[in-house]
Amino acid sequence: VVDIHSDLEKDLPLFEKLEPGVTPRMREYLKRSGEQYEMAKHYFMYRNFGISTDLFSWKLIKKGIELNPVQTMQSYLNKWFKDDRLKKILEYTLVFLGSDPAKTPALYNIMNFIDFDMGVHYPRGGIYEIVKALISINQKHGTQFHTEAPVQKILVEGKKVKGVRLANGKEMLADKVVSNADLWFTETKLLEPRQQTYPQSYWNKVVLSPSAFIMYLGMNRKVEQLHHHNLRFGADWKQNFKELFDQPRLPEDPSYYVCKPTQTDPDLSPPGTDNLFVLVPIPPGLTISENDMVEYRQKVLDMMKKDLDLPDLENSIVFERSYWSDDFKRDYNAYKGTALGIAHTLKQTIARPANKSKKVKGLYYVGAGTSPGIGMPICLISAELVYKQINGIKDPHPLKSL
Template structure:
């Protein structure tokens, strides 16, 4: 689009995708207004403060640092300048389900090739050398994804027909047709090792039995690259991107719920708010949940992805979140701790197959940011964020404060607290909780318009990845674009930053498969 055609642009939603899109469009010369239905920015990457505790209510793993670096450099700054990043050691700790026969000690997973291969060799003789080969493949797949897949708008198939990529078709085919679990199980026997390599599927909104093995690339991120933490929490990441949006001229209006994307002759003309106001703009970028955008904000004849399309799609899991303020220290937990149930496959079947149910015992994740950051809890206390993958089903109910959420939610939360207590050797955990809040699929559906109350977006199954994922522009409405976890390229904060860049690439007419060139550094 030529410079003289730039004008007003509206971004729906002030999560990281919305803020990032506004920053990039503002730097390009657009006059951007961000409209956020809630009273605070952040979306899924939200924050909650209570009685001296500050909780991140969403993402808590800082992975793919080069994607953050690239985004910041596009706007003339850097991650080092905007964030105080700390490398975690261990990267995470793993507890396996105890049994009557034996209770395994926790496993500390440290990043770096030498440390990772040594751990695998210690647990399973011969596995160290196998992991070395596995991580070489993961690094190669990651580089290929960043350079060829993640930054492609797929407006054409030129990127997919690149001779470099075609020569590797024989190598890629089995990675796309075989599940991650199958890929891992062919190489490793010990359940702990299989789970360490399989759990990243949850970051992708899926199951290791459902996502393609190309995503073994995720192990390059935590085992080779390392896991970072932005001091102050992920609210600092949101604050940094918000600063850039404002610095590039965007304005943010909170408490403004969009109820309609208005059009004339199948071209976007702006949005209508719940208070009846109409805000005009020839460019609208929705970073709201894509199902909500398509089925609630557009009439049926202008929906690229109507309800019948969604009926054949797979959401990410829902989530039961527990925000716990705890009196006293919890050295049994690392900054990141994973609890893996012995019956791993059944856990995922409970979540993704019908009839679905909340797994018990569950494989779950605990974040203890107070292990690294003293500012997230009062002195002498700990901050715990617990995420339990559960079915994407808002009928499970809504959470609440101090146990006053819906009965099924609070019963499951009690069970999870007891599980952490028993597996991690914290017998008095329940008695030491001084702040408790639960969040459940009903909350995701009501507060974020999340399709089926899912926690992350569309799962990264083969049929919902890369060129098969919803594009970043409407096929029915000119001037309507999309960004966020349900559109290209996918789930997670780095992917949302890339999705914002894809909006800009489309507007520029850039159909190359890689990231935009960064400005020359001064």
């Protein structure tokens, strides 16, 4: 058991215990990661690659090579560090990008710079506070929201978007449509085959990020043993990733994440209690029986009791809700129940789906299935990319105002 802080100076004594003499290498590694982060932000992340001259700009090609897009994260870290425990700490963030370190470009080591230099942040009141803030900002600018109004079809006239038809039959006309639904669902369920930029044949070849088995637990007491963020790594690291990506099945010895948000935000539960969020990455597309769910839930609870020193865990649970792959399908129309979207493999990083349709003028895409990729901050950037396209903004840098 080790404690990790989003402060390198606090973490270096631990890293020295794991791998004596590692301090100068760790500093240099994170320095280079920071340089790559600034490069990615300045030249790539906020740029719309819709113009052919962008792709063949020698300056961009040079900067792209400096980001190290061909070498894998695993092989890159092997050049810097020897201790397997230390490498696991630096690799595990990739699970939340939906990727296997052995298949993910080394450019994503920028995630470690973000964690150790920029810190890990939490919106008081929970993640939904971000959604509420976005709604508030939009309403100030005159946006109208229609909730409980699922879209049944995107309307197209000729090769131009015309609007949407709701499940109740009502048609809402528009000269531009932006879909933040799962890209597979948007393309294959809301459009006719001839209108699809990414038909089912494309999705049959896509590498998806993991799904997840999630438990929401309300406790009748404080759980002092846990921090806000808690990670448990499976003993066989390679086998765990193999079960997630290459030989899909419920992992035998899973890595898992436990969040105790009440550590930071005690108002999220009654006084003297905590709530826990438990996430176990599992492969997408599995058929999981009710019996399998019951057994796997018990397996994870038993592991938590042992790994996290929580012998009376089950006796302390007063509320429980489980969430599986089929729930992601039902609630988010997620392809095969993926929790995150299209994995950041080398090929899918370079050739990620664009933010607008090639077949239907005026149809745009945002979210984890398109560019730049997975994660809430990145999804918000995808919205900025679409905003730029709609408004003809060529600036490849973050916008200071809209």
